[in-house]
Amino acid sequence: MKTWHVNDVMTPDVVCVGPDTPYRDVVDLLIGRRINAVPVIDDDRRVIGVVSESDLLRKVEFAGEGEPRWFERRRRGQQHKAAARTAGELMTSPAITLTPMAAVRTAARLLDESGVKQLPIVDTLGRLAGIVTRSDLLKEHLRSDDAVHADVRAAVHEVVIAENSPAVRIAVDRGVVTLAGQVDRWSTKVLLARRVALVPGVVVAVVDEVVFDFDDHRLVEPGPALFVA
Incomplete structure (x- = not known):
């Protein structure tokens, strides 16, 4: 991309x-x-x-x-x-x-x-x-929906390539990107939306309708720091 x-x-x-x-x-x-x-x-x-x-x-x-x-x-x-x-x-x-x-x-x-x-x-x-x-x-905001769609598809592929996830469906309409489908983990869903939001031409919103199988947010969110005296 x-x-x-x-x-x-x-x-x-x-x-x-x-x-x-x-x-x-x-x-x-x-x-x-x-x-x-x-x-x-x-x-x-x-x-x-x-x-x-x-x-x-x-x-x-x-x-x-x-x-x-x-x-x-x-x-x-x-x-x-x-x-x-x-x-x-x-x-x-x-x-x-x-x-x-x-x-x-x-x-x-x-x-x-x-x-x-x-x-x-x-x-x-x-x-x-x-x-x-x-x-x-x-x-950047004048890009066609087709051009944006191609870059969004590449961004999605970068995120889910390491997973055995079903294909994520993508729709682009005048700067609004809608993502649907299913991924393995909550962290993948979050990363997917953030990555797509950085695509040039995604200027209005990312509508995230992706669902996930496993909620791993407690595993990936940082906990309180531990200090040893």
Whole structure:
């Protein structure tokens, strides 16, 4: 079964700028390309930062305002960007990046935790290799039912291959996977549902209708730790 990585969904042709790119050129680029951020790269294509719409909006936010008070450190930093003239002065650095072989789920979690809308993808030397956006991560969810069914079948086979279990029946309908049939043990039933839930394209639910012959949950669940004095 194929595991989807960032390089399966990222955009390799990335719009980027250098640190000396003027403010107005960055604005024109974002508006003209209908994007909300650009990576800033050095002469070796290493990502040194990102300029986003929020960075650019500092000029609007602080227009006509006086100096922040001495204890308003965050606003002082923001106002510094309001006076910026180049991408290098505007950018947020260091940039939050990922490698091409990072899992799609890792990218989704990082986008959520960081609050950004896109992540530059870099190779082992830190050079720009692509960019992934929130909408790119949804490509995994556009897989056909047939493709998902094939991967679910492979996942089921991996779990039950060591057992003399009857065949597990699989149905896939627009991201909902239904499992039915019988397995030898409770632990197999649990592992089966968890494994299938990781299949790319299983986006709604796993309906688990599998039954088991032997309840082994007390044998596989960890008991209290024993300490010897």
